[in-house]
Amino acid sequence: MSPDEGIGHKQELCISIIIFFISYFSIRFLLHHLLLSPKHHNSKKLPPGPKGWPILGSLPLLGNMPHVTLTNLAQQKYGPIMFLKMGTCDTVVASTPQAAKAFLKTLDLNFSNRPTIAGSTHLGYNSQDMVFASYGPKWKLLRRLTNHHMLGNKALEEWSSVRQKEVKQMVKEINKNGISNEEVRISEFLSCAITNMVSQVVLSRRIFEKEGSGSKEFKDMVVEFMVISGVNIGDFVPSVSWMDLQGTDTSGSIIEWALTEMLRNPTILQKAQKEIDQLIGKERLLLESDLPNLPYLQAICKETYRLHPSTPLSVPRVASQACEVDGYYIPKDTRLNVNIWAIGRDPNVWDNPLEFNPERFISGKSAKVSPNGIDFELIPFGGGRRVCVGYRMAMVVIEHVLGTLVHSFDWKLPDGVKEINMDEAFGITLQKAEPLATLVSPRLSSHVYA
């Protein structure tokens, strides 16, 4: 190589390096300021939040337990109102009672619609059902009819005997397992009984004659519905909406978590049994009409809603108009997720938040807190005008079934099992990763199980 050729090569190399650095920093600048940074929107101040990746935004950050990741991000870095790019969608997450109240009470009307998501398209008859229907005359009519015929106070009372029959049938079936010393997988009995209660109200017939494989498939379908109603990657990145990226383990419910907590804390179980024994003795099953006289049972249910809410990120809403919350700008069409799980574990609200302690709802500052959407520190059913329409029925069924199970049976772990796995399953509904399996023995007079 001649000296001239050597100098030429060096110049080419220098120019290539300069071009590389200019391109690198230009692309970084563009991605950072135009695509990724959620800090400003047309010079208005957005709530703080993670920057995320091109196209997918913050989705890769969410991991297997989005409610847990979002709680950590809020508590450790970004605060109660957090803004994220989820794929191509602007999303705001409310993680404290005050933040939830700002959206679900103060700005309730502006957030009274739900976004169009996979659940609404595939299982909600193209957003024609009540969960996803646009806020307007049709939704109002559906809510009125549902309250009148199925889920309002009067209708609830009219269907009471149907629910109690199902509970009796369930007790009978569980007792058969108890007598033969077989393990009881409670989630399957619960799924069968509760599905039958709802199907008789909605379809005028029972779906399952007895607990079995059919109930498991139906439960899987319901769980899938809950999963795709919550956070589905395809909802945020339309090009992958045909993929079902969250499968989830199924089964589980508030009642299963409550029983699990009581098995880990036998004094709570015994106290609940004593309360019911003192009220009704051992010669009959618990009735729904007994529930108002069982404050400790009610406190156990509230404590379970707090620590193990079934829809940890609620059902999403969407901003109909741009608005302002706490000095932050929220653009039109921003999705809202209320992190119900984070609110239930907020250390600024709850003393020893990770401890299962029903007493906190008996006396002290939380004694009067109700889960019906009024007190924003405990909102398992959401709040505002789109609060869960089934909350009254859910609360009655949960208290009645749980009370009946602890009154009717003694519960113990199978021989050799020392600890219960408390892991949550991968997914957006709060299922137990490992279904509760126990041994039961009857504790009432034998004629009660006949």
Ligand code: HEM
């Ligand atoms: C433990 C049981 C339940 C929990 C934790 C629960 C939770 C929720 C939550 C968090 C929402 C969203 C509320 C919001 O946007 O603020 C919701 C909505 C809804 N829930 Fe429930 N729910 C339960 C049981 C039920 C039952 C038993 C039914 C009916 C039989 C029901 C029917 C609905 C409907 C139709 C909506 C949509 C309401 C609307 O958009 O107007 N839920 N539920």
